[in-house]
Amino acid sequence: MKPALTRRQQEVYDFLREQAADLHPSPSLEELCRAMDLNSRGSLHKHIRALVEAGLVEPMSRGRGIRLAAGADAPGHLPFLGYIAAGRPIEAVVDPREVEIPAWLRGARPCYVLEVRGESMVDEGILDGDRVVVESRDHARNGEIVVALVDDREATLKRIEQRPGKTVLHPANAAMAPLEFAPERVAVQGVVTGLLRSYR
Amino acid sequence: MKPALTRRQQEVYDFLREQAADLHPSPSLEELCRAMDLNSRGSLHKHIRALVEAGLVEPMSRGRGIRLAAGADAPGHLPFLGYIAAGRPIEAVVDPREVEIPAWLRGARPCYVLEVRGESMVDEGILDGDRVVVESRDHARNGEIVVALVDDREATLKRIEQRPGKTVLHPANAAMAPLEFAPERVAVQGVVTGLLRSYR
DNA sequence: CACCGTTGTTCTCCTTTCGTTCTCTCCGGT
DNA sequence: ACCGGAGAGAACGAAAGGAGAACAACGGTG
Numbered sequence: 427m428k429p430a431l432t433r434r435q436q437e438v439y440d441f442l443r444e445q446a447a448d449l450h451p452s453p454s455l456e457e458l459c460r461a462m463d464l465n466s467r468g469s470l471h472k473h474i475r476a477l478v479e480a481g482l483v484e485p486m487s488r489g490r491g492i493r494l495a496a497g498a499d500a501p502g503h504l505p506f507l508g509y510i511a512a513g514r515p516i517e518a519v520v521d522p523r524e525v526e527i528p529a530w531l532r533g534a535r536p537c538y539v540l541e542v543r544g545e546s547m548v549d550e551g552i553l554d555g556d557r558v559v560v561e562s563r564d565h566a567r568n569g570e571i572v573v574a575l576v577d578d579r580e581a582t583l584k585r586i587e588q589r590p591g592k593t594v595l596h597p598a599n600a601a602m603a604p605l606e607f608a609p610e611r612v613a614v615q616g617v618v619t620g621l622l623r624s625y626r
Numbered sequence: 627m628k629p630a631l632t633r634r635q636q637e638v639y640d641f642l643r644e645q646a647a648d649l650h651p652s653p654s655l656e657e658l659c660r661a662m663d664l665n666s667r668g669s670l671h672k673h674i675r676a677l678v679e680a681g682l683v684e685p686m687s688r689g690r691g692i693r694l695a696a697g698a699d700a701p702g703h704l705p706f707l708g709y710i711a712a713g714r715p716i717e718a719v720v721d722p723r724e725v726e727i728p729a730w731l732r733g734a735r736p737c738y739v740l741e742v743r744g745e746s747m748v749d750e751g752i753l754d755g756d757r758v759v760v761e762s763r764d765h766a767r768n769g770e771i772v773v774a775l776v777d778d779r780e781a782t783l784k785r786i787e788q789r790p791g792k793t794v795l796h797p798a799n800a801a802m803a804p805l806e807f808a809p810e811r812v813a814v815q816g817v818v819t820g821l822l823r824s825y826r
Numbered sequence: 827c828a829c830c831g832t833t834g835t836t837c838t839c840c841t842t843t844c845g846t847t848c849t850c851t852c853c854g855g856t
Numbered sequence: 857a858c859c860g861g862a863g864a865g866a867a868c869g870a871a872a873g874g875a876g877a878a879c880a881a882c883g884g885t886g
Contacts, residue, residue, distance in 0.1 A: 432861065447824045449706060449723050451636060454844065466864045471846065473862090486845065488871045490632050502702070502728075528702075528726035531824055551751040551823070571825065623751070623821040624731055625771065633843095634873065654833065669874045671835065686834065 431480065438462065438473045439482055439534060442494055447530040452491030494529070502526055504539050504559065510573065510583055511543035525557065531620030533561030538616075540573070540583075547571075547583055550598035552621060558583070559620035564613070571618040577611050586614070631680065638662060638673045639682055640723075642694055643705075652691025702726055704739050704759065710773060710783055711743040725757065731820025733761025738816075740773070740783075747771075747783055749798035752821060758783070759820035764813070771818040777811050786814070 431439065441461065445453065455467045455474070464470055474492060477483040484493045503524040525539045542556045550571065552558070558571075566572045572586045574595055584595035584605075593612045595605045631639065641661060645653060655667045655674075664670055674692060677683040684693045703724040725739045742756045750771065752758070758771075766772045772786045774795055784795035784805075793812045795805045 434862065444826065447826075449725065451633075454633075455846095456844075464863070467845080468847075468865075469863045475846095487630075488632075488844065490630050491844095526728035526730060528728060528822070530726060531822065548751065551748065551753040551756070553751040556751070617825075619825050621821075621823040621825070622728070622731065625817075625819050625821070632872065655835095656833080664874075666875045667834080668836075668876075672873085675835095 431476070435473045435476050435480075436534070438470070439477055442483070442492065443530075443534065446494055452493045454491050455486075458492065502529075504532070504537050506539045506541075506557075508540060509543045510540045510558075510581055511546075527559055527620070527622070531559050531622070533559070533563075533617070533619040535561050535563060537561050537619065542583060545599055546602060547598045549600065550585065552583070552598070553623065555623070557622045558618045559622070560616035561619045562616050564615075566614045566617050573615040573618070575613040575615050576605075576607060578613070581615065583618070586612075632676070635673050635676050635680075638670070639677055642683070642692065646694055652693050654691065658692065702729070704732070704737050706739045706741075706757075708740065709743050710740040710758075710781055727759055727820070727822070731759050731822070733759070733763075733817065733819040735761050735763060737761050737819065742783060746797045746799050746802055749800065750785070752783070752798070753823065755823070757822045758818045759822070760816035761819045762816050764815075766814045766817050773815040773818070775813040775815050776805075776807060778813070781815065783818070786812075 438458070441458075442453075453461065455470055459465065459467055459470050462470065474483060474486070478485050482494065486492055504527045506523040506525045527537075527539065537559050539557050539559055542552055542554060542558060545554060552571075560573055566586050566588075568587050570586060572584065573581060574584055574586065575581050576595075582595065584597055587594040587596060588609065591609070593607050593609045595607070595612070597604070638658070641658075642653075653661070655670055659665070659667055659670050662670065674683060674686070678685050682695055684695050686692055704727045706723045706725045727737075727739065737759050739757050739759055742752055742758060743754060745754060752771075760773055766786050766788075768787050770786060772784065773781055774784055774786065775781050776795075782795065784797055787794040787796060788809065791809070793807050793809045795807070795812070797804070
């Protein structure tokens, strides 16, 4: 019972997540229409209904807008898969712990948590010991921070730039230079959607 | 048991939270009417009754006042109190929403959430738009990042260094110099215990 | 005490909004 | 052609939101 989202349904869902992450109140159908550049509530309603059946959105009831499903996709915890450092493969952690992650930091697809080792992204505000929420994806948009696997050996955390004929991985550290690869050598494993840091 | 608030009910509830946060006395129905731009007490009373049934507001007594119920915070959530412009100005207005925060980012005492404005802490990995979890405290250890109130006017986010005779607030931005004050002029409001960032 | 204004409460009546369903059209792909 | 995704628009019923009147319980003033 998981018919997979269509293009527009995905757009609507992404927009709802954005809104929620920005602390906006649940929009009504009409507000959503305006935001999505639609002129018909009926059309939007079809998409919402699809999302409800997919378990991603709570069934609407009168007057309280459209809210993301809290129960279905929010066990509140994500698996902690290990550590990631520039230049080395991901160190898988033996004991599969789980980390509590708020819903507004998660992506649409399944997510997991990695802990950052090293200083390769300090200029982007990602420090040693930070935990990043990674959304499992095999593609990325330019400018996103990705977990990239180079030559099936080295997993790194970098900002990605895909250009015709080459893929550039930008570290965010003045002491390191951007790395260029043939596109075939770089496999995107996931995209960073959130970051958490504990002081203590 | 938990019918979820409707649109207007949420507005009324938010307004009451603002009032309470600013030490205003419990308003009467008519005062609330004027504040909410309503012409009828009866209409407002419907919303209040809904809030009472939701357990968010204490039942009114004939004397005077609409009081918030104690301990109505959702579990796993912390109040979002507004913005802290880490540059110079005062702490900003109250925006009484709640943010989901994992337990492992919270401190021992009551906590709240602020959103960071400005670049004064970039070298510590705190960027514009990040949300910080602040534990309410009136003292700090050296090296902790604190919300400090200087001369009862300016709230800033800085790393604190307390030395005999003077208190130094260190911004983490190469373009800004540390600020030195007499200890009496600096009041610690809270200590940063966690940080969250959403990418997208 | 009777008088008055205030405050909480309940009740009708009305308008607006919202979710829902329906039909019809358009476009792109196999 | 066929089909499914996507949008427009109309229409309906139910709920939300609001206005206003009416009423009981107080608190003061004369």
